[in-house]
Amino acid sequence: MDICIDFDGTCVSHEFPDIGNDIGAVPVLKELVEKGHRLILFTMRSDRKKKKKVDGQEVIVEENVLSDAIRWFEENGIPLYGVQKNPTQRFWTSSPKAYGHLYIDDANLGCPLLDNDEGSQRPYVDWLRVREMLVEKGVL
Template identity: 50%
Template sequence: MIICVDFDGTIVDHRYPELGQPVPEAVVWLKRLQSCGARLILYTMRSEEGVAGNTLLPAVRYLQEQGVELYGVNHNPTQESWTSSPKVYADLYIDDSAFGCPLVRPPGFTRPCVDWKKIGPAVEHLCLSRR
């Protein structure tokens, strides 16, 4: 199972271009999803170049430091063989801006973020059922 995961509002609080506080349980669930076979693609608007400089590298490093292995960053490595579309292919997308995504607003956060207590178990169940 390939899962695209947004960064700001999904893994950390919205503090772009800085890194916000960790979204509760995000890293725990990302690791659990990997342990059940999910391949994670960081799918974010953060980029290597821009007005704010390289905002992508700190996000990638943050995940690496937390022990989250990325299958891809804003790109699915297997998709080049069957399409030239720039849209990143995945089986599932987790994003705080997605319609219907359960949200929570921890104290001190600038905006609501993904509620991993709800999302995590549901996605893990889906991942395990596809084994």
């Protein structure tokens, strides 16, 4: 399966623009890849340059928050099949929506969340329950 994965609140806790804390995604994501599934990072993060005033001077500031998320996958030994798009979809559609068989996102209706962590202001994905659901569906 091609599986689209959100980042903030899904792979890590919500700390945007910083990388959030570990929430248990790494072992499940690695298990998905080991089973032959392909992961597509599908996030609102992006790399961009913007104008900003520093000491009265207008300067160009780079924000590489998408690159930071990609680096998180690399540092955790989790290969990505695609970033923001499915590499094969260009052959059959020009849609900007990444095509996947499954989407794991803290904003998905029905995605199991944890919201009892005093260190986080927003709920995030409950990866133990997600793994149980993936086993129940035969994905893992």
